Structures are given as C-alpha cells and as structure tokens.
C-alpha cells in the first residue's frame with residue numbers, strides 16, 4: 141500500500157520529472173533506471189551501478205573495466221587542496237571537510253561548460269574518498285597518505301586508505317552493496333537541493349556542495365551516525381528495549397527509523413541487515429547486532445515504524461572498523477552519482493525551480509521615522 145502523501149514539506153507534490161529511479165511505488169520498492177535494487181545489490185559492483193545511473197545503461201565487461209581504470213587515474217589530489225585539508229582541525233565534522241573539499245575542487249577544476257559534466261562527476265567520484273581519508277589520516281594520525289592505491293574499487297580503496305591495508309573480500313563486497321544501496325533515491329532532500337541549484341544553471345560543484353550540506357542533517361543521511369551513537373549505548377537487547385521505551389514515552393525521534401515515502405518497509409534495509417549479520421558473525425559480535433534487531437522489533441511493535449537504509453548501516457560500518465563520523469561521508473561517495481545524474485537531467489529540461497509561499501506576516505504598513513520609534 142502506498143503512503144498517503146500530503147501536508148507540509150512539499151509531501152506528495154510532484155516537483156519535476158525523473159527517469160532515474162522509482163521510490164515506494166508499491167509501498168516498498170526501489171528501482172534504478174528500471175532495475176530492482178535487490179537484483180542490483182546482488183549482482184553488481186558499485187561502479188557498474190554508478191555507470192548505469194550516470195551514463196544510462198549497464199556497462200558490458202570491457203566498458204566496466206575501462207571505467208574503473210579511468211576512475212583509478214583520477215584519485216590524486218592537487219597540492220592546493222591538500223594544503224586546505226591540512227588546515228582543517230581534527231574535531232571538524234568530516235561532512236564539513238567534504239563540503240569544503242568539494243567547493244575547493246570547484247575552484248581548482250571549475251566546470252566551465254556543461255559539456256564537462258560527465259568528466260567533473262567522474263573526477264569527484266574518484267577523489268571524494270581521497271579527500272575524506274587524506275584529511276582523516278592527516279588530522280588523526282599525522283600521516284600524509286598516498287591516495288593512489290592499486291585497489292580498483294571505490295569502496296575497497298576507501299577502506300584501504302583508512303586502515304592502511306587491503307580489506308578482506310567480505311569487506312570489499314559489503315562496500316559494493318552499501319554504495320549501491322545509497323546511490324540514488326529520487327527527489328530526497330539532498331537531491332532536490334542539487335536540482336534547485338542546477339535549475340539556476342549553476343556549476344556541478346556548487347550543486348554537489350549544497351547537496352552535501354543537506355545530506356549532513358540527522359533527518360537525512362546523518363541518521364546513520366545518530367543511529368550508531370544510540371545503539372552503542374545499549375549493552376544488551378533488554379537494555380535497548382528499556383531505553384527505547386523511555387525515548388518513545390518522551391516522544392523523542394529515533395534515528396534510522398521511518399521514511400517520508402515508504403509506507404511498509406525500506407527495501408534497502410533487509411539487504412544491509414543481512415550483511416550486518418554476516419559481519420557480526422565475522423567479528424564475533426554478540427551485542428551490537430542483537431541490540432539492533434531488538435530496536436527494530438520494538439519500533440515495529442510500538443509504532444509500526446520500520447528501519448530505513450541507515451539503521452543497519454550503523455552496525456555494518458562499525459563491524460568494518462569505520463569510525464562513526466565517517467558514516468555519512470561514505471553516503472556522499474555513493475549518492476554523488478544520483479545527485480550528478482539529477483543535475484544532468486535538470487539541465488536537459490530546465491526551468492528555474494521557484495515555488496510560491498503562503499504569506500503569514502503583517503498587513504501593509506508605513507515606516508515610522510526612526511526618531512519616533514519606541
């Protein structure tokens with residue numbers, strides 16, 4: 141059953157057209173360019189899906205190989221960008237670092253014509269992991285890492301830069317799945333930000349910089365970090381249940397649950413949940429995964445609220461040794477594909493996005509001379 145969509149937040153209003161994805165058309169489904177998310181997550185690498193979203197079709201083997209090889213050549217960071225990253229303090233939020241990094245890249249490698257849109261997107265796709273890890277390792281460990289590894293997949297390369305060694309096959313696979321699940325989602329808040337910016341005929345870096353800012357909030361992409369902050373406080377499923385009941389009684393929002401469009405479930409959840417379970421077994425976890433499962437049960441039982449894409453990403457990323465504050469930047473590494481494809485779509489059939497407002501202020505009045513004002 142589809143969700144009843146109306147009310148504030150432009151809910152239920154068609155704000156444009158897209159051929160990129162469908163969200164919740166049957167209450168729970170998600171497709172990218174006509175392909176079901178479950179099949180994509182099962183059969184594809186992230187780079188295949190990025191190619192599909194950005195270039196319109198699934199690549200054949202030779203196209204995929206050359207796309208991955210091309211992205212590998214685009215990972216390096218200009219010295220001016222490294223200099224900026226080195227000046228950002230350790231306690232900055234990595235989403236702010238990425239927002240600044242993207243903006244700086246736009247100064248150094250400005251998109252001067254829309255004909256460059258695929259090229260500047262590929263460059264961002266290749267170097268966002270470098271920006272995150274270069275800053276993180278410099279500010280936290282005092283090392284200037286080499287951002288050009290021989291690892292040919294984006295997610296695995298990210299883990300390699302973060303941890304300093306090649307990740308296991310399991311971790312590589314989970315990163316493919318995670319990045320596929322996060323890649324595209326119709327007119328969500330960050331994508332809509334990108335499209336509004338694109339509709340003024342602005343450049344790709346500005347559109348993406350704005351989108352990063354929108355994704356950062358805990359009601360959107362920031363929920364994976366907020367979910368982790370919550371579950372790591374629970375030392376057993378019973379403890380989780382007790383605390384959650386208290387939060388619900390106090391009418392607190394519980395991050396990682398609920399969705400603006402889906403009514404029954406978020407199809408990405410069952411996929412990432414399975415991988416989180418595999419990772420839990422791999423690390424011998426006996427707390428975080430069972431705690432997460434209990435949170436899911438309590439929210440469904442009490443509120444009929446289901447886990448969205450973010451909830452089981454928290455435990456999955458934690459099991460791979462990823463620091464919590466890097467969770468949402470990983471989302472950016474993936475969603476960049478959706479944002480850029482939407483910018484391209486907007487540009488191809490553009491009219492400036494400029495809705496109207498219902499005025500609720502004062503009636504017309506005159507300006508009292510300043511000396512007479514109380």
Ligand SMILES: CC(=O)SCCNC(=O)CCNC(=O)[C@H](O)C(C)(C)COP(=O)(O)OP(=O)(O)OC[C@H]1O[C@@H](n2cnc3c(N)ncnc32)[C@H](O)[C@@H]1OP(=O)(O)O
Nearest residue numbers: 358359360361363392393394395396397398399400448449
């Ligand atoms: C990748 C992503 O961006 S997925 C979304 C990530 N965000 C989160 O996980 C944050 C937590 N979730 C939420 O805040 C919301 O569910 C949103 C922002 C995702 C969707 O917001 P809305 O479309 O306004 O939610 P919806 O209309 O379904 O809310 C219905 C009711 O459930 C409540 N509700 C919804 N989600 C939650 C939650 N996570 N915890 C507690 N209550 C909730 C709402 O407050 C609302 O109650 P009310 O009628 O008393 O005001």
Ligand SMILES: O=C([O-])CC(=O)C(=O)O
Nearest residue numbers: 325327328329400401449
């Ligand atoms: O669609 C939304 O509103 C939020 C979401 O799940 C996403 O962007 O992946």
